[in-house]
Amino acid sequence: MSEETLPTGSADEPGAEWPELPPEGRTLAPADVCFRREDARLQMREGEGEWREVSVVRLFPLSEPERWLAVLDDKQADIGLLCDLEGFEPEQRLLLEDELRRRYLTPVITAISAIRHRGDVAEWTVATDRGETSIVVRNVREKVKEPLPGHLTIEDAQGNRYEIPHRAALDAASRRLLDMEI
Amino acid sequence: MRNDAESPAPCPPEGFSPDEQVRVCAQADLLPDGRFGSEWLVIGEQHLWVIADGDGATPRIELPLDELSDATAQTLVGGGALEVSRNGTHIELVRYTNARAGRFTTVAGALGKWLSGEEAEVPEEDEKRCPRCGLPLAEGTKVCPACLPRSQTLRRLALYLLPAWRQALGLSLIALAHTALGLIPPYLQKPLMDEVLAPRGEPRPVDERVRLLGTLVLALLIAHVLMSGLGAARAWLSAWLGNRISHDIRVQLYRHLQFLSLGFYDKQQMGNVISRVNQDTGRLQEFLVWGSQDLATNLLLIVGITIVLLVMNAKLALFVFLPAPIVVLLSTVVWKRVRHYMHRFFHRWGRLNAVLNETLSGLRVTKAFGQEPRHIDDFSSRSLELAISGTGVERVWSILFSGMSLVMMLGTLLVWYVGGREVLFGPMSLGTLVAFLTYVGMFYQPLRFMSMLLNWASRSLAAGERVFEVLDTEPEVAEAEEPVAMPEMQGRVSFRDVSFGYEPHRPVLKGISCEVEAGEMIGLVGQSGAGKTTTINLICRFYDTDAGEVLIDGVPIRDIHIEDLRRHIGIVPQDTFLFSGTIAENIAYAKPGATREEIVRAARIANAHEFIVKKPDGYETLLGERGQGLSAGEQQRLSIARAVLHDPAILILDEATSQVDVETEKGIQEAIDRLVKSRTTFAIAHRLATLKNADRLFVLKDGEIAEMGTHDELLAAEGEFYRLVQTYQDISAVSAVQR
Numbered sequence: 001m002s003e004e005t006l007p008t009g010s011a012d013e014p015g016a017e018w019p020e021l022p023p024e025g026r027t028l029a030p031a032d033v034c035f036r037r038e039d040a041r042l043q044m045r046e047g048e049g050e051w052r053e054v055s056v057v058r059l060f061p062l063s064e065p066e067r068w069l070a071v072l073d074d075k076q077a078d079i080g081l082l083c084d085l086e087g088f089e090p091e092q093r094l095l096l097e098d099e100l101r102r103r104y105l106t107p108v109i110t111a112i113s114a115i116r117h118r119g120d121v122a123e124w125t126v127a128t129d130r131g132e133t134s135i136v137v138r139n140v141r142e143k144v145k146e147p148l149p150g151h152l153t154i155e156d157a158q159g160n161r162y163e164i165p166h167r168a169a170l171d172a173a174s175r176r177l178l179d180m181e182i
Numbered sequence: 183m184r185n186d187a188e189s190p191a192p193c194p195p196e197g198f199s200p201d202e203q204v205r206v207c208a209q210a211d212l213l214p215d216g217r218f219g220s221e222w223l224v225i226g227e228q229h230l231w232v233i234a235d236g237d238g239a240t241p242r243i244e245l246p247l248d249e250l251s252d253a254t255a256q257t258l259v260g261g262g263a264l265e266v267s268r269n270g271t272h273i274e275l276v277r278y279t280n281a282r283a284g285r286f287t288t289v290a291g292a293l294g295k296w297l298s299g300e301e302a303e304v305p306e307e308d309e310k311r312c313p314r315c316g317l318p319l320a321e322g323t324k325v326c327p328a329c330l331p332r333s334q335t336l337r338r339l340a341l342y343l344l345p346a347w348r349q350a351l352g353l354s355l356i357a358l359a360h361t362a363l364g365l366i367p368p369y370l371q372k373p374l375m376d377e378v379l380a381p382r383g384e385p386r387p388v389d390e391r392v393r394l395l396g397t398l399v400l401a402l403l404i405a406h407v408l409m410s411g412l413g414a415a416r417a418w419l420s421a422w423l424g425n426r427i428s429h430d431i432r433v434q435l436y437r438h439l440q441f442l443s444l445g446f447y448d449k450q451q452m453g454n455v456i457s458r459v460n461q462d463t464g465r466l467q468e469f470l471v472w473g474s475q476d477l478a479t480n481l482l483l484i485v486g487i488t489i490v491l492l493v494m495n496a497k498l499a500l501f502v503f504l505p506a507p508i509v510v511l512l513s514t515v516v517w518k519r520v521r522h523y524m525h526r527f528f529h530r531w532g533r534l535n536a537v538l539n540e541t542l543s544g545l546r547v548t549k550a551f552g553q554e555p556r557h558i559d560d561f562s563s564r565s566l567e568l569a570i571s572g573t574g575v576e577r578v579w580s581i582l583f584s585g586m587s588l589v590m591m592l593g594t595l596l597v598w599y600v601g602g603r604e605v606l607f608g609p610m611s612l613g614t615l616v617a618f619l620t621y622v623g624m625f626y627q628p629l630r631f632m633s634m635l636l637n638w639a640s641r642s643l644a645a646g647e648r649v650f651e652v653l654d655t656e657p658e659v660a661e662a663e664e665p666v667a668m669p670e671m672q673g674r675v676s677f678r679d680v681s682f683g684y685e686p687h688r689p690v691l692k693g694i695s696c697e698v699e700a701g702e703m704i705g706l707v708g709q710s711g712a713g714k715t716t717t718i719n720l721i722c723r724f725y726d727t728d729a730g731e732v733l734i735d736g737v738p739i740r741d742i743h744i745e746d747l748r749r750h751i752g753i754v755p756q757d758t759f760l761f762s763g764t765i766a767e768n769i770a771y772a773k774p775g776a777t778r779e780e781i782v783r784a785a786r787i788a789n790a791h792e793f794i795v796k797k798p799d800g801y802e803t804l805l806g807e808r809g810q811g812l813s814a815g816e817q818q819r820l821s822i823a824r825a826v827l828h829d830p831a832i833l834i835l836d837e838a839t840s841q842v843d844v845e846t847e848k849g850i851q852e853a854i855d856r857l858v859k860s861r862t863t864f865a866i867a868h869r870l871a872t873l874k875n876a877d878r879l880f881v882l883k884d885g886e887i888a889e890m891g892t893h894d895e896l897l898a899a900e901g902e903f904y905r906l907v908q909t910y911q912d913i914s915a916v917s918a919v920q921r
């Protein structure tokens with residue numbers, strides 16, 4: 001996107017006709033930036049510039065959890081985009097993944113072992129990537145949503161959100177329980 | 183998360199005993215690495231500690247308070263983290279999910295104050311869990327639907343029958359009589375066969391048999407006439423009772439919905455609320471009226487027929503009872519499946535409705551972007567889904583019915599065979615067999631019903647619970663115990679350190695303090711999302727503050743009689759809302775008895791008169807839903823007229839003239855200027871020129887008042903306001919303001 005941006009009209013690249021993005025909307029190439037962790041915060045610098053405190057947020061947290069990341073400064077203002085974690089050094093990549101895991105506390109359900117009903121309240125016993133837990137959902141049909149095909153989110157009674165990114169990838173027993181529910 | 187649910191763990195945990203007084207202890211539900219688990223944050227007089235589960239003796243973190251500063255509750259997605267600073271470095275103390283976020287936000291606030299040497303109180307933790315089962319309670323309710331005994335719901339439902347108990351009792355009696363009568367005709371078949379048509383042994387004389395035939399047929403006729411009469415009465419009375427009850431529940435629910443706070447609607451999807459009013463009350467009616475009757479009559483049938491069968495021929499009766507357990511079992515099993523399919527069917531039905539509703543209301547946008555085919559595809563795939571699941575329901579039903587009929591037919595065939603042998607070789611008469619078979623046919627029906635009844639009842643009780651859940655939700659913004667009546671209001675408004683967030687742990691306003699004199703005109707400016715509308719919402723008391731107080735004329739707003747408060751506040755909201763009806767009705771919305779003169783005057787002030795007179799029907803022009811038929815600016819002017827006619831002590835204009843042209847705005851402005859002389863006015867506008875007459879401007883930034891003062895002062899200070907003026911490139915506004 002940083003190359004010549006005059007309207008050349010090349011059909012194969014729709015972005016080419018766009019005016020150059022302002023500096024805060026640019027793409028940060030893995031080679032140009034470096035991250036480090038200072039006590040509880042993530043810091044970033046560009047080239048040999050200043051280290052500054054940043055946070056990394058997902059632009060498409062459901063469909064693209066590992067791509068399309070925005071880097072924000074400590075005032076939540078946009079610094080730039082990371083399109084992919086692929087190009088980063090393994091140790092940098094680990095740092096970024098860790099930061100995402102730190103920021104996004106939404107557990108991913110890997111298996112459902114039981115669903116118990118008490119009145120309008122369902123209690124799900126589930127295994128998640130953060131450990132076993134049981135979640136209490138009221139009004140199940142309203143609280144389980146399918147924002148993307150096959151991707152379910154479940155909101156429990158306390159406002160926590162759980163995800164099932166691939167419904168079809170659950171084991172058969174979990175799927176059966178889920179099918180009975182919604 | 184219920185790791186800590188069953189029995190609240192002691193806080194501080196066992197094994198940890200500090201030498202100093204503990205000021206607060208809070209349990210977190212995540213470990214430092216983000217997995218579920220318990221940790222405790224304990225704050226004492228001189229230190230704070232973080233204690234890991236099962237290791238009370240050696241805290242994971244121990245810090246002296248005098249080296250710390252800045253306690254913040256970081257808001258993360260799905261939870262948060264509590265951090266403090268020590269010599270400029272950040273230390274993360276604990277992490278927690280949303281379930282604990284409210285608590286830790288409070289703790290962080292108090293810790294921050296302690297660190298800077300101030301006093302602070304941490305209130306006891308608000309128990310948001312059911313004391314009996316530990317399930318988290320819904321916001322604003324005190325009853326736990328899981329713990330609520332079913333019988334209690336049933337009793338509550340039965341109360342709706344109370345006002346019409348005579349009719350209800352009458353209905354039950356009629357239903358029982360109707361059912362009992364139904365048992366008679368088959369019994370008459372026996373003498374008809376044995377005495378009249380195919381007598382065994384020595385037949386009676388023919389004329390006697392003819393007389394008996396006449397008597398029996400007459401008896402049958404009477405029985406059927408009575409049954410028809412009772413049946414009609416039963417249906418009519420049921421309809422009467424049912425409609426009456428559902429009317430009662432519906433109105434009660436609607437009344438309650440009208441008084442619930444806006445906070446309730448923020449958390450609920452409107453579609454769900456509507457379905458509670460429509461579907462759930464309907465389901466309740468059905469159950470209350472038919473459920474009780476059917477239960478009674480079917481029980482009567484089962485018991486009655488069992489006795490009759492046993493009396494007629496005990497041995498044969500056993501063959502009838504043989505398939506009974508199979509029928510019960512089968513219908514229970516199959517019903518479970520059916521229920522699942524039905525659920526899905528209704529769910530998809532709802533989704534299809536939602537798509538239909540949304541896409542048709544947004545048709546203008548659809549057409550503008552040429553996306554019709556997409557919506558057609560979407561609709562057709564949803565519709566197909568519905569069709570498939572509808573077929574599924576039918577398939578299961580049909581299997582259930584055929585299977586059931588087959589099993590029942592087997593029982594009947596058994597009776598035919600065994601009974602037939604009895605007739606041929608035994609003492610049994612043909613009449614007994616025929617009557618017997620008729621009873622057998624009547625016997626399986628209620629059995630099948632009883633097995634479905636359980637599910638039906640539990641579904642209806644669930645509907646009842648959902649309705650009661652709403653009814654039991656108390657308005658968060660509630661009338662004070664001893665409200666202060668305020669027949670007159672001067673309009674002095676004070677904010678004292680007010681903090682507020684729509685969700686408890688995401689503050690939107692952070693410590694707002696200001697004093698507004700009666701009659702002052704205040705302009706609220708700030709970027710989009712700064713919290714201007716939110717501030718206004720607090721003045722109207724649509725929401726209650728989380729911390730601090732709003733006072734009007736020196737009285738805390740929580741103590742003011744709500745009706746008085748609303749009578750003295752007039753608001754032109756940011757998004758105009760007009761009801762269907764005439765223009766005059768809409769202007770007089772807040773004052774239904776307003777005279778024509780008042781209405782026209784208000785319209786004149788709002789510069790609406792000009793466009794209204796151009797309409798063929800003038801003030802009686804009918805508006806469609808949401809004010810359809812008027813331009814956005816026209817709608818806005820009606821909204822202003824409405825507030826003007828309300829004649830409030832405090833007038834609030836939230837972007838009230840954002841949709842009108844500059845000239846019209848000027849006209850409105852001048853009229854309003856005359857109007858605002860005697861009243862306190864809060865005006866919000868992005869077009870800064872609109873606020874040129876304001877006595878003072880408050881500049882909001884990120885939920886705080888960044889600046890206060892007159893235009894000139896603020897411009898001279900070259901601060902936030904100056905920057906706003908510049909960035910809006912509102913040069914003309916600047917010159918107008920400076921004029």
Ligand SMILES: Nc1ncnc2c1ncn2[C@@H]1O[C@H](COP(=O)(O)OP(=O)(O)OP(=O)(O)O)[C@@H](O)[C@H]1O
Binds near residue numbers: 684685690708711
């Ligand atoms: N009902 C709501 N529930 C949750 N958050 C809300 C709600 N209403 C507003 N907010 C959030 O509160 C913040 C302040 O909103 P507010 O409506 O007060 O802004 P504003 O200053 O009036 O902006 P604008 O000029 O765009 O009208 C925003 O970040 C908004 O996203």
Ligand SMILES: [Mg+2]
Binds near residue numbers: 716
């Ligand atoms: Mg607003």
